Amino acid sequence: MTEKLSHIVATAMRLLGSTSDGDPEAMARLEEMLPALRAAAESGHVQAQEILGGVLLEFKEDPTEAALWFARAAGQGSAVGKRSLGHLRAEGLGIGKDLVEAERLFGEAADAGxxxxxxxxxxxxxxxxxxxxxxxxxxxxxxGGVVDAYLVLGDLLAELDRDAEALKSYLQAATAGHDKAMYVAACWYRDGIVTEPDRVEALTWFFRSIATGNADPLHEALLMARDMSDAEILHAGKQSGQHGYAQAAVETVAKYR
Structure with missing residues (x-):
């Protein structure tokens, strides 16, 4: 029985991850197995309670029932249950907003790692x-793997005038694929914050940010590229793995030189 429950939970977890990517087949399969997942949660399986809460919140958009299952998981000592219930408390989703209670729940889950x-x-x-x-x-x-934390860490370090540490944190987020961190890193290299101005490195990060689907850096990238040589632009394209963007930039800025 335990093996069967574990299989249900593992499958539901995988499908929930796929639904966040908009996979319609995963959504249909998750809908089909919802009764089995609910039965597992009702039997007291903590992970099933955690995942059912996630399904209800993200897939069914029912934060009220999700809160009930997160609370049951939290009652069994689940850090995920506590953190998830804390989120609902902090935002007032499905239950009353209570920042003091949210802080307590986050704190207990944080202490658990x-x-x-x-x-x-x-x-x-x-x-x-x-x-x-x-x-x-x-x-x-x-x-612990929260990429957004590197970005926020960089923001706080910058606020404290610890710019060298801030840039390092932004670069860690950027290297992990965070498009906003890529944009920040590009601007810092362009403006010479911490280091000497480095337009090639700046354009490298602008290109990488654009490649994630973020169009915001496009204007900044082209504006800077107008004062760069073709060789510099193409080198940035090589470093970023975006030769096509670099070639397009060379052709575009040529009209303004």
Whole structure:
């Protein structure tokens, strides 16, 4: 029986991940197995309760029932349940908004090592607790795989005038594929914050950001490229793996030289 429940939970977890990518087949399969997942949750299986709460929140858009299952999981000591219930409390989704209770839930989950809870708690603390405590939480969350934490960590370090550390954090987020961090890194290299101005490195990150589907850096990239040589632009294209963008930029800026 335990093996069967574990299979149901593993399958539901995989399908839930696919539905977030908009896979219609995954959505249909998840709908079909919802009764089995609910039965597993009702039997007391903690992971099933966590995932059912996630399905109800993200797939069924029913935060009220999702809160009930997160609460049941939290009652069994689940860090995911506590963090997820904390999120609903913080936002007032499905249950009353209560930042004090959200902070308690995030704190318990964070103490248990949940990286997303650490990230959520850090954001709740920013501006209300000492910066070092917030930095410690963000660093732990980032190390735990929360890429957004690197970006927020960079923002806080920059606010504290610790620019060299901030750039390092932005680059960690950018290297992990965070398009906003790529844009920030590009602007810092362009403007010479921390380092000497480096237009090739800046254009490299602009190209990488554009490649994620973010069109915002396009104007900035072309504006800067107008004052660069074709060789510099093409080198940035090579570094970023975006030769096509580089070639298009060379052809576009040639009209304005």
């Amino acid at each position: 949940d990286a997303f809870a650490q990230f959520n708690l850090a954001q709740l603390w920013w501006g209300h607790r000492d910066p070092e405590s917030v930095l410690a939480l963000l660093s732990s969350a980032a190390s």
